[in-house]
Amino acid sequence: MPVADYNTYCRMLDRAREGNFAYPAINVTSLTTANAVLRGLAESRSDGIIQLSTGGCAFASGTTLKDMPMGAISIAEHIHRVAAKYPIYVALHTDHCQADKLDKFVNPLIAETERRRAAGLPNLFNSHMFDGSSLPLDENLDIAVKLLERCAKNEIILEIETGVVGGEEDGVTASAAARLYTTPEDTLEVARRFSAIKGARYMLAATFGNVHGVYKPGHVKLKPSILRDCQEAVEKTYGKEARFDLVFHGGSGSSISEIHEAIGYGVIKMNIDTDTQYAFTRPVADFIFKNYDGVLKVDGEVGNKKAYDPRAWLALAEASMAARVKQAVSDLKGENSTMFRG
Numbered sequence: 001m002p003v004a005d006y007n008t009y010c011r012m013l014d015r016a017r018e019g020n021f022a023y024p025a026i027n028v029t030s031l032t033t034a035n036a037v038l039r040g041l042a043e044s045r046s047d048g049i050i051q052l053s054t055g056g057c058a059f060a061s062g063t064t065l066k067d068m069p070m071g072a073i074s075i076a077e078h079i080h081r082v083a084a085k086y087p088i089y090v091a092l093h094t095d096h097c098q099a100d101k102l103d104k105f106v107n108p109l110i111a112e113t114e115r116r117r118a119a120g121l122p123n124l125f126n127s128h129m130f131d132g133s134s135l136p137l138d139e140n141l142d143i144a145v146k147l148l149e150r151c152a153k154n155e156i157i158l159e160i161e162t163g164v165v166g167g168e169e170d171g172v173t174a175s176a177a178a179r180l181y182t183t184p185e186d187t188l189e190v191a192r193r194f195s196a197i198k199g200a201r202y203m204l205a206a207t208f209g210n211v212h213g214v215y216k217p218g219h220v221k222l223k224p225s226i227l228r229d230c231q232e233a234v235e236k237t238y239g240k241e242a243r244f245d246l247v248f249h250g251g252s253g254s255s256i257s258e259i260h261e262a263i264g265y266g267v268i269k270m271n272i273d274t275d276t277q278y279a280f281t282r283p284v285a286d287f288i289f290k291n292y293d294g295v296l297k298v299d300g301e302v303g304n305k306k307a308y309d310p311r312a313w314l315a316l317a318e319a320s321m322a323a324r325v326k327q328a329v330s331d332l333k334g335e336n337s338t339m340f341r342g
């Protein structure tokens, strides 16, 4: 199916909410990784979300240009074209964008969607994340409210973050003293500020001890019950419909029971990057070690073109990453959940 439109995306999120499952939102940085996600989702018969980070988009534009919007548009257009051939729906999202990068990344991408809409074309992206978590909450929400107003006019969903995700992603490291746990008071303030915006839809990354990257067991102290407390508080004040669509960041290394507990409290999107990065690279390492004198020209020999042709090992990487996407869908209880009826 083509990339989901706004109504389809909203129905996807509603179905996850009602059906007690979540969508994997997988970071990609190239055509091959994007193809891997589509393959994994299609083999799981699950819809899903493909997302791009600022660094991933700079990379995708080429290491000479390092042009974030150009990389984003380029990969998004590829996905718009090939997704039409897969029997599932996929939504396109951009990952963490801090306030100082909005004018270099998210705002030009929203402007691109505005241009496309004016020409009668589909949106480029379905949703964007603004990460104001390093700012005081009122500053975070002042920026978010303005962005959400613009997004709502263009049928774009906005993801925001309260509290701070620890660890390192795309070179941005949260400080050791960072506030890793959000509070019901923070999230009530989000609901109060956003409920005034007509027709707006948003997702909330409410942190509960999440850390980006992967750490040995014991380093991550998740407290999913924080999500339950936030949902209870918002439901009490604003009613059942005000319950949040929650996003789980930094979930690498989490146990299945923690993931399922978080889904039970309303997580409908779980970001996955570290685990699929490893899945992509793992078979490449294996291939290089096993075909040492094929990929290299050793001792005056000529190597083996069949081995050093990048397709030989990129195809293995694509298959392995697709398998990891399938595992993610299964962990998130989304197998066979596609809305596509073809």
Ligand SMILES: [Zn+2]
Binding pocket: 096, 165, 169, 212, 249, 250, 271
């Ligand atoms: Zn994140």
